[in-house]
Amino acid sequence: MFCRLLHNLAYLQNLCVCPASWACDWMAGFVLVCVVGFVLFKLFYFAWTILRYFDPIKHALSKRHELRRAGDWAIITGSTDGIGRAFAEELASDGLNIFLISRNAEKLLHVSQDLEHEQKVQTKYFVADFTKGDFYEALKREIDALSSVACLINNVGMSQICAGPIATCEFLSTEFIQRMIFCNAISTACMTRITMPKMLLSYEKDPKHPPCIINMSSVSAIYPRPYKSLYAACKSFVQNFSASVSGETRGLLDTRIRFLTLTPGFVWTPSRGEKKVNFFKPTPELFANSALGMIGVASQCCGFMPHELMVFGLGLLPGYLRDWVIAKFELKQREKFQLHEKAHPTAKSFTDGLVMPRPVTPRCLKAMLYVLPGYPSDLMQQEGYGWPSGST
Numbered sequence: 001m002f003c004r005l006l007h008n009l010a011y012l013q014n015l016c017v018c019p020a021s022w023a024c025d026w027m028a029g030f031v032l033v034c035v036v037g038f039v040l041f042k043l044f045y046f047a048w049t050i051l052r053y054f055d056p057i058k059h060a061l062s063k064r065h066e067l068r069r070a071g072d073w074a075i076i077t078g079s080t081d082g083i084g085r086a087f088a089e090e091l092a093s094d095g096l097n098i099f100l101i102s103r104n105a106e107k108l109l110h111v112s113q114d115l116e117h118e119q120k121v122q123t124k125y126f127v128a129d130f131t132k133g134d135f136y137e138a139l140k141r142e143i144d145a146l147s148s149v150a151c152l153i154n155n156v157g158m159s160q161i162c163a164g165p166i167a168t169c170e171f172l173s174t175e176f177i178q179r180m181i182f183c184n185a186i187s188t189a190c191m192t193r194i195t196m197p198k199m200l201l202s203y204e205k206d207p208k209h210p211p212c213i214i215n216m217s218s219v220s221a222i223y224p225r226p227y228k229s230l231y232a233a234c235k236s237f238v239q240n241f242s243a244s245v246s247g248e249t250r251g252l253l254d255t256r257i258r259f260l261t262l263t264p265g266f267v268w269t270p271s272r273g274e275k276k277v278n279f280f281k282p283t284p285e286l287f288a289n290s291a292l293g294m295i296g297v298a299s300q301c302c303g304f305m306p307h308e309l310m311v312f313g314l315g316l317l318p319g320y321l322r323d324w325v326i327a328k329f330e331l332k333q334r335e336k337f338q339l340h341e342k343a344h345p346t347a348k349s350f351t352d353g354l355v356m357p358r359p360v361t362p363r364c365l366k367a368m369l370y371v372l373p374g375y376p377s378d379l380m381q382q383e384g385y386g387w388p389s390g391s392t
Contacts, residue, residue: 046312052297053290053305063258063296068095069209071150071202075099075143075195077130077187078156080107082269083216086288087153092119096150100125101139130156130187131179140194148202152195153214154188154238162337163227163330177230184234188215189241199257212258212295215242219265219307223314226327227334239263239300246299261300262291265307280306 051057067074074091078084079100088098092115100108100123108125115123126142128135143149158180161171192213199211218235225232239261246259266281277283282290282304291303302308314322 049301049308049312050305052294052301053308058293058297061297062293063212064094064292066209067091067150067212067295069150069206070211071096071148071199073097073099073146073149074151074153075101075149075191076153076155077101077128077191080104080111083267083284083288084153084155085111086284087155087214087292088115089119089285090288090292091151092121095121097122097124099123099143099146101128102156103127103129130183131158133182133186133190136190136194143195143198146198148205149195149198149211150202151212151214152191152199153216154191155214155216156183156187157216157234158183159231160228163334165227166229172230180230181234184231185237185241188238192241192245196257203257207256210256210258212260213242213245214260214262214291214295215239217242217261217263219263219302219311221263222311223326224323225330226323227330235263243300258295259299260291260295262294262303263300263307263311264291264303265310267304280310282306 052061074088074096076084076088076091076098079088079098080102084102088100088111092098098112098115098121100112102108102125105125105127108127112123112125115121124142124146126135126139128139160180164172166172192215196213199213202211215238217238218231220228220232221235221239242259242261246257249257249259264287267287268277268281268283287304290305294301294303302311314325317325
C-alpha cells in the first residue's frame with residue numbers, strides 16, 4: 001500500500017509540474033516587484049525628505065511669508081534663550097508682534113526691549129513657570145486681549161539632568177517626573193487649548209491665510225531612547241497630540257489651521273556650556289530659520305536637513321541594534337556630563353539643589369548596557385547603583 005501511495009504521488013507530481021512551475025515563477029515575480037517597488041518608494045521618500053530643504057523647493061512651497069497676513073501676534077513659550085529666542089527674532093523680522101512667555105522676568109524684559117529696539121515691533125511678555133499649572137486662566141485672558149494670533153510656538157521644555165535608568169537614578173524623584181511632564185507635555189496641550197479659539201477667529205476673518213501652530217517634539221519621539229525614557233515619552237505625546245489635533249481641524253472644525261511638528265536632533269545651546277557647532281548641531285538661529293521655512297512644506301519634519309539624514313540612518317538599523325547604539329551614546333554623554341560637573345564644582349548649573357547620581361565607572365557602564373533598568377545587577381549594586389535610598 002505504501003508503494004502504491006508513492007506511485008500515486010509521483011504521478012500527480014508529473015501532472016502538475018507545469019502549473020506548479022508557472023505558479024512558482026509568478027510568485028517569484030510578484031515578490032520581486034514588491035521588493036523593488038518598496039525600495040524605490042523608500043528612495044523616493046528619502047530624496048523628497050532631503051530635497052525639500054533646498055531653497056528652490058522650499059521657497060516655492062513654504063507658507064512662512066503668509067503668517068504676517070494671518071494675524072498680528074506670534075506667541076512663543078520658552079522664549080528667553082536658545083531656540084525660543086531665535087524663533088522670536090525670526091518672526092519679529094517678518095513683521096509680527098511677539099508675545100513672550102517664560103519664567104524669568106528679568107530675561108523677558110531684556111529680550112522684549114531688544115526686539116522692540118532692533119526689529120521695531122510691539123512686544124508683550126508673561127511670566128509663567130511651566131512646571132506648574134496655576135497660571136493658564138490668567139494667560140488665557142492676556143491672549144484673548146490680543147488683536148489676532150498668527151502663530152503659536154510651543155517651544156518650552158526641559159530634559160533629564162543626564163541619562164540613567166528610571167528605576168535607579170537618584171535625581172528622578174516623583175516630583176521631578178511631574179515637573180517634566182507638566183513642562184514638556186501638559187504645557188503643549190494647555191497652550192493649544194487656550195490659543196486655538198483666538199486663532200479660529202483669525203481664520204474666519206481671512207480663510208486664505210490660516211494661522212499656524214508649531215510644536216517642538218524631538219527625534220526621541222521617533223525612536224525609543226533608553227536611559228532618557230521619560231523625556232522620550234513626553235516628546236512622543238507632543239508628536240501624537242499634534243497629529244490628532246491637526247486631524248480635528250481638517251475634519252470636525254473644517255478649518256485649515258496649519259500644524260508643524262518639529263522633531264530635531266541636537267541644537268547648540270549656550271546655557272549647557274557647549275562649545276562646538278558642527279554639521280549635525282546647528283546654532284539656534286540657523287535651526288529656527290530652517291524650521292520656519294518648512295511651514296506649509298511638511299506637517300512633521302526635523303526642521304533641519306542634517307537631522308533628517310541622522311533619522312534616516314537610524315531607521316536603517318534593526319531595532320535592537322538601534323536601541324543599543326542609542327543607549328551606549330546616552331551613557332557616554334552621561335559620563336562626559338559628570339566629568340564636567342566634577343571639573344567645575346563651584347560653577348552654578350541647572351543641577352543645583354538636586355541629588356546627582358554617582359559617577360559611572362567603566363565596569364558599571366558596561367553593566368548598564370545589558371541589564372534591565374528595573375533589575376540592578378550585582379555589579380551595579382557594588383558600584384553604588386542599587387535602589388535609591390531616601391528618594392521618592
